Amino acid sequence: MRRLCPPFAAAAWALLSIACPAAAAPHEYRVVVDKMKFGALPADLHKGDVIVWDNRDMFRHSATAKGKFDVDLPAGKAVRMRITSIGSFPFVCKYHPGMKGVLKVSK
Amino acid sequence: MIYKLPAAAIAAAMVIAGPAYGVDAPNDAQIAHIAYTAGSIDVAAAKQALAKSHNAAVREFASEMVRDHEAVNMKALELVKALKVTPQDNPTSQALSEAAGETMSKLAALDGAAFDKAYVDNEVSYHKTVNAALQSALIPSAHNAQLKSLLETGLTLFREHQMHAEHLASDLD
Numbered sequence: 001m002r003r004l005c006p007p008f009a010a011a012a013w014a015l016l017s018i019a020c021p022a023a024a025a026p027h028e029y030r031v032v033v034d035k036m037k038f039g040a041l042p043a044d045l046h047k048g049d050v051i052v053w054d055n056r057d058m059f060r061h062s063a064t065a066k067g068k069f070d071v072d073l074p075a076g077k078a079v080r081m082r083i084t085s086i087g088s089f090p091f092v093c094k095y096h097p098g099m100k101g102v103l104k105v106s107k
Numbered sequence: 108m109i110y111k112l113p114a115a116a117i118a119a120a121m122v123i124a125g126p127a128y129g130v131d132a133p134n135d136a137q138i139a140h141i142a143y144t145a146g147s148i149d150v151a152a153a154k155q156a157l158a159k160s161h162n163a164a165v166r167e168f169a170s171e172m173v174r175d176h177e178a179v180n181m182k183a184l185e186l187v188k189a190l191k192v193t194p195q196d197n198p199t200s201q202a203l204s205e206a207a208g209e210t211m212s213k214l215a216a217l218d219g220a221a222f223d224k225a226y227v228d229n230e231v232s233y234h235k236t237v238n239a240a241l242q243s244a245l246i247p248s249a250h251n252a253q254l255k256s257l258l259e260t261g262l263t264l265f266r267e268h269q270m271h272a273e274h275l276a277s278d279l280d
Contacts, residue, residue: 035259035260036260036264058178058181058182059174059178059264060178095171095175095267096264097267098263098266098267098270099267
């Protein structure tokens with residue numbers, strides 16, 4: 001196999017990095033839960049990313065997508081959740097179902 | 108059977124708050140007292156339900172009422188302490204407590220499905236009237252921004268409770 005000269009190899013690696021965002025390290029996103037609402041949700045979620053549900057409310061909540069995930073969120077606590085599936089996941093707080101959102105996850 | 112006793116007390120709150128009646132609106136100390144009293148009443152009703160009911164859905168609802176209303180009331184206590192406001196007893200709070208005492212006595216005489224139905228029906232009407240009072244009288248009259256914000260969060264929460272109670276009531280029919 002022909003070896004690339006170092007500057008060319010570096011340029012090729014840079015191109016690959018730009019062209020393959022899925023290979024990027026997982027991101028961690030914080031979703032604030034406060035005053036009976038889920039805050040802004042990340043728009044560019046990928047499998048392997050982590051959501052930190054930061055419940056700043058005085059109430060116990062949950063982030064629940066039936067059959068997919070069910071994260072208990074005690075009052076004043078932050079809970080980490082790794083995303084393991086691809087797709088669109090509507091979720092609610094199972095205690096206060098008027099609180100809702102949709103996580104959209106690509107690979 | 109639906110006990111509508113709290114409605115009369117809430118109507119009294121509206122009278123206090125209603126400038127149309129030419130009566131002074133409640134001050135923040137009175138509003139804090141009314142809101143705390145309304146929450147305590149629902150906690151007491153839920154504890155009565157937990158002591159009497161064997162219905163899993165009713166018990167789950169009652170547990171939620173205890174948890175949520177105690178959380179709001181704890182926050183309200185922290186807030187009045189921080190604001191150096193002493194909650195002020197008033198005729199509306201007194202009417203609420205009196206009406207709630209009568210409702211609890213009537214519910215105490217019931218058992219089984221009859222108790223469950225009466226408790227949940229009362230929760231529907233109670234949350235409906237409290238929410239109406241919060242929206243039309245207590246929130247507009249609150250001067251302190253933190254108190255107003257707490258009442259607004261409370262209203263969002265109590266609307267959830269009302270919906271939950273309505274679903275439960277239709278399941279029990």
